[in-house]
Amino acid sequence: MEWLHIMLAEHPAGHFALAARHDPWLILLAYLVMCAGSFATLDIIERIGDAEQASARRRWKLLGACCLACSVWAMHYIGMLAFETSLEVHYDMFLTSVSLLIMLFAALGAMSFLGQGQPSNRHYTLAALCIASGVAIMHYTGMAAMRSRAVQLYDPTLVLGSVVVGLLAALLSMMMARHLRQGNVARPQLFKYSAALIMAAGIIATHYAGMHALTLVLPDGAAPQIVVTDNSLQLSLTIAVITLLISGSCISAALSDKKLQSKEQDLRRVNTLLSQLDQARVSLQQAAHYDALTNLVNRRGFNQIFAERLAERTQQGGMLGVMFLDIDHFKRINDSLGHDAGDQLLKAIAHLISAATRTQDVVARLGGDEFCILFNLNSAEEARGLAQRILNKVREPIDLAGRRMVMTTSIGISLYPTDGNTCDELLKHADLALYQSKGGGRNKANFFSDNLKTRATLELQLEEELRIALQExxxxxxxxxxxxxxxxxxxxxxxxxxxxxxxxxxxxxxxxxxxxxxxxxxxxxxxxxxxxxxxxxxxxxxxxxxxxxxxxxxxxxxxxxxxxxxxxxxxxxxxxxxxxxxxxxxxxxxxxxxxxxxxxxxxxxxxxxxxxxxxxxxxxxxxxxxxxxxxxxxxxxxxxxxxxxxxxxxxxxxxxxxxxxxxxxxxxxxxxxxxxxxxxxxxxxxxxxxxxxxxxxxxxxxxxxxxxxxxxxxxxxxxxxxxxxxxxxxxxxxxxxxxxxxxxxxxxxxxx
Known part of the structure; x- marks a missing residue:
């Protein structure tokens, strides 16, 4: 700490202060470098807020810390090169490197606070403290790296003033970054330019406030040396170009990422739209092929599936079964309890039928109280077993409108290829078998047989003759x-x-x-x-x-x-x-x-x-x-x-x-x-x-x-x-x- 004691010591007796000036063009160059670095840093802070993945946020925080540290250090070094005096001045490389590392660690700390998912005001304040302290410590460490015959003396009041200026500038720039990240500004790009100018002005003001606190004094009897060569302009331009390239690369990366993210958002919106369209298509298909009440396949959907299954069986061989079901005495429910109760009963019976069938079977509601089942089978006994399971399941008591109802169903079955080779033929024959079940007392299942048409004709004849027998x-x-x-x-x-x-x-x-x-x-x-x-x-x-x-x-x-x-x-x-x-x-x-x-x-x-x-x-x-x-x-x-x-x-x-x-x-x-x-x-x-x-x-x-x-x-x-x-x-x-x-x-x- 001896160098700090010397810096803050009073002007010793017998020493005289050296006159110094600053090159205005290099000051302007330092300010431009700092503006570019500030703009790049604000851009990266915005990208940190928009990043969706933690790994991306970590990469942006590291890049932002490097950009901020390099631009502040470059501004400081160019500002030091702008300092002109009659003594030959050179810089200690170790302390110069330490000053850069100090700023880098301070920037990393600031970015860690800014990299939170939803940073609060406390996080922005802590980030401002990190930046302000980093700038101040880096500046005075860089000043300590100056090597000349003169002694450096600092005015404590002006040193404190420089730190305050840096803190206020950092706080103001962080508040502007918060508004920019939250999207609370009407013209974000103009606001970002303004924030970059203010941030750069505050940091360079901190630097020159610190320079104003500096006094170089020569010991008594020491004669000043005239500087023969001055390569500060060349070195300043080199540092400026390198730093501007770094800042420009960061700005370019941020801009590319923003465009890429915008395209990804557009792509997500397109995918969302496509998903909505697909859902609408599915909804339309659902409405076109499924019954709204029972959520079973409707007549149109059943005919389509039936044609596909039949074509498959025609090519590959095998048996196919069609089962017609009709709820016995369903009309009495609508007449006595109303259509709402009838709808509830249909839903309950549809659930019972689905529970009695296998997952590969197609259960459809064709309309009213008529249901149809399409199923693959290996033998007629398999169809008989399925029909019996359905008959037993449907007979389970159903709680309906405060009553415990017991319903039954009649079933007609036709088989491919024995009972027909087309959809219409198989459905017609299953319907004839269903009519046989209803005519035979209901609550039973019947297979189609060749004599059903003859029997239907005979039963029509018996009906007419029974009517005559009763009358006569x-x-x-x-x-x-x-x-x-x-x-x-x-x-x-x-x-x-x-x-x-x-x-x-x-x-x-x-x-x-x-x-x-x-x-x-x-x-x-x-x-x-x-x-x-x-x-x-x-x-x-x-x-x-x-x-x-x-x-x-x-x-x-x-x-x-x-x-x-x-x-x-x-x-x-x-x-x-x-x-x-x-x-x-x-x-x-x-x-x-x-x-x-x-x-x-x-x-x-x-x-x-x-x-x-x-x-x-x-x-x-x-x-x-x-x-x-x-x-x-x-x-x-x-x-x-x-x-x-x-x-x-x-x-x-x-x-x-x-x-x-x-x-x-x-x-x-x-x-x-x-x-x-x-x-x-x-x-x-x-x-x-x-x-x-x-x-x-x-x-x-x-x-x-x-x-x-x-x-x-x-x-x-x-x-x-x-x-x-x-x-x-x-x-x-x-x-x-x-x-x-x-x-x-x-x-x-x-x-x-």
Missing amino acids: DHGLRLHYQPIYELASGKVSKLEALIRWQHPQHGLLSPDRFIGIAETNGLIADLDLWVLRRACQDLAQLSQHGFDELKVTVNCSALTLGRDELAREVEDALHNAGLPAWRLELEVTENALMANIHSTIELLRRIRHQGVSLSIDDFGTGYSSLAYLKRLPLDTLKIDRSFIQDVPHSRADNNIVQAIMVMAHTLHLKVITEGVETEEQYSFLRRLGCDAIQGYLLSRPVPLENLHAVLASLNHREERLTACCDTDRSASPDLFPDSPDCHASASTAQPGR
Whole structure:
């Protein structure tokens, strides 16, 4: 620190100060060099703010520090060369190099603060302090590098003033850089020029304020030396050119980067525009090829995919399946709950269908409640399995408008190449198969076959002839199947089952024409005909001593939805002269649950007349126990599907037992249909079943053959008791807690 002590020492006695001047052209050159460096530095500060990657920011910070340090050092050195005195002056290379390094480190510190992602005012202030301190320290270190016979003396006040000037200039230039970086100026390029001029003026003012504080004194007796050669102009120009080249390169790099970034931004905007256009194209394609409600493929998209898949299969070989689906009784949802609820139901069913299919299958909504599935397959059984999965999935309960709905679907299937070779042909044949499923009772799947066209023609003919048979009361007949009461050992009821004696096709069972009647609006007339004829036949049986028998009449879901049913029941009983207790209406679970609230009210009106009510096929639908306890029922019939494997199936045994316990708890009598073996009879007897019905007792027979069947069944108790005891001793583990069996039946089992 000895040199600093000498610099700030007072003027010693016996010494005299040397006169000095500054070359104005070199001062101007130094100012121009500093202006170029300031402009380049501000440009680089702007690039640091615009750089998106951290690595790019690091490169720009390093370049900015070098540019600022070189320009400040060059300005200082040119300014020193502009200093003229009568003494020979040269410079210490080490201190000169140290001064450059000092400025470089100060510039690096300033750039590190300016290189933040979002620099605050504190960062700009710290950067200004780094620049001001770097300029001051570099200046006085460079001054200390001067070597001459004179002694350097500094005025402390002027030294402090130079530092203040540098600090104010740095603060002002950093504030201008902040506004420039934030884009808060109207004309940024002019603002940048102004900031560069102010920054250069402040730094060069710091330099000459420091020079003004300098006094060179010669010791007493030392004579000044006249400078013989002066190469300061040449050296100054060399330094200026080099520095200007550096600044120009930095400005050029910043400008190129700015243009490149602008092009990249333009490219990003173009890419954004292209992306938006692509999204618009996708949206248009979505609207053109996909259903807006369910987001499934629509008819147009399906036809396109179908044509592509078919062309692929034609070239490569293999099978292709087309499946038409139609939601059963969907119109009732729109009519009762409104179209909004119908739309929600369609979305739920579309989700269920998609969940049941495979990822490679194409599921489409063609319109309304019609769906279509296109799928690859290896065999017809694969298509059958897919159809069964869909049938089971669609039957899952759906919460809709505060109700728990159970829907079913009908399916038609056609296969390539066996059922057709074109899209139109395969779709038409799948539609025919769908019509067959709907005509056959719905909730099923059918494959197209060659006789479907013939069958469609035949069913149209049957529809016309059935209408005539109802109008003329010709050809329709009733068969009766006895219902055997286990407690009394006698037949207590007869179930009326319709048959059609067709002149060409012989005796037709209900499954052959009931679907035609439901599809074509004849089912209500058919049910009314059965009701009236059953009451008349029961009245005729009463004249032959069967005055304790009851008759059960099946009631379809469509008939159950008619308010006229209560009046029609009353009229049928009145015309036949029968009391109401001798009639029992039998309805299925699904018919009850189709419109439960109106159904309950209608059944209560019928029950109020004295007519008994029975629920048929229990266990095959989705009836709610909460509604079951509210229904005015007398009897519950267990479906034959639960009886086929008893008593050998433990699962079916448990199910039947659970149904009986539940029914008896609700004070309902239990009838089991489909009883065909003595083992089944014994099992049901032990469980406490109230009555049975099935081929073990009798097939359905016409009225003229019923007398003999009734007489035979009413005298079979002893034989059934013996057979039941034999079964119990052979399999005691099946019924460990069952009561003794006391029934009789013939050991002869009639065939189907």
